[in-house]
Every structure is written in C-alpha cells, then in structure tokens.
Amino acid sequence: MSTINDTEMIIEAVLFAAGDPVPLEKLAEIIEQDKKTTRGILTNMQYKYQHASRGIMLRELDGAWQLCTKPELDPYISRLGPARKKQGLTPAAYETLAIIAYNQPVTRAYIEQIRGVNSDSVIMKLMERNLIREAGRDDAPGRPKLYETTEEFLRVFGFSSLKDLPPLEMNEIPEVVEKMPVD
Secondary structure: OOOHHHHHHHHHHHHHHHOOOEEHHHHHHHHOOOHHHHHHHHHHHHHHHHOOOOOEEEEEEOOEEEEEEOHHHHHHHHHHOOOOOOOOOOHHHHHHHHHHHHHOOEEHHHHHHHHOOOOHHHHHHHHHOOOEEEEEEOOOOOOOEEEEEOHHHHHHHOOOOHHHOOOOOHHHHHHHHHHOOOO
C-alpha cells in the first residue's frame, strides 16, 4: 500500500487495535516511513478528525498517538451502561500531583517539604492509578526514589505534553489544582 489514504488507513487500524497510545517511532516502523513523515501524516489526520463530524479524535500524548472519543460525546457513551467507576482524586492527591507535574522528577522528601505532611499514601494511590511512576533514583544520600507523571496523567487531564500545563506562580497551586479536569 503506498497512497496517503492507504497509509492513513493502516495507522487508523493500528491505533484502533492498540487502544493504548502508540509511540511515534513504532508507527513510523509499521508504515515504513521516517519519523518526520509519520508525524506529518498524523498531524494531517488529527486535523481531519478535528474538522469532520466524527465521534473520534486523534490525540498526541507525549510523543505517542491514540484514537479517543470526543469528550463532548460522553453523555451518549455513558448510555452504554455502567462504566468502570472513576473515583475522583482527593485534594491531597491533586496537590501532590501538581507538585510532581510542575517539578518532576521529584523525591518524596521534596513533596513533603512543600506539603508539610507525610505523603506516602497519596503517592501510592497516584501510582496505583498510573498517574505517576518511579523515574529512577536521586544522587542524594540514601538515593531516594524520584517520581514523575505518566502518559496516563497526560491522557486523563487532556494534555498532549507537559508543555501544555498552564503557567504557574507559586501562590497559584490551589487555583490550578481546582481547574484540572478529571476523567
């Protein structure tokens, strides 16, 4: 298959079958193109989905691509029946997540220094929800774990990359956290 329509059809099928985001490098390998060409094709597809009367959209999530339903159609999708229960985050979890997102990679001690309280259980809950992950170890004494946000964080909050985080002044953390959407 060699036409642009054929290539888009392959990408669409791969993304649909994968369900999860597929890295640009993997898509380029599958369609046997370089990354720059593949990114151009994906950007063109993204534009087409955005400007067509379609129920799906193409999203970039930190260098990976995924087909998703358009958020404005959630009321109709919910009519399928009970979806998996999505629990909201606690204020402590939002606060911790904001600290990690804006300062990553960070240690637990850094998070606790800002919050002023023990954050072990909040960090564990965020890891269970796949919103954060271990990002290695710091060179400081004791080699503490470093934490960073995940691709799931980007997906849940609707960001393509960390560059999409709203600008932050230190006195604005509570306001930014309150404005973060929840899936």
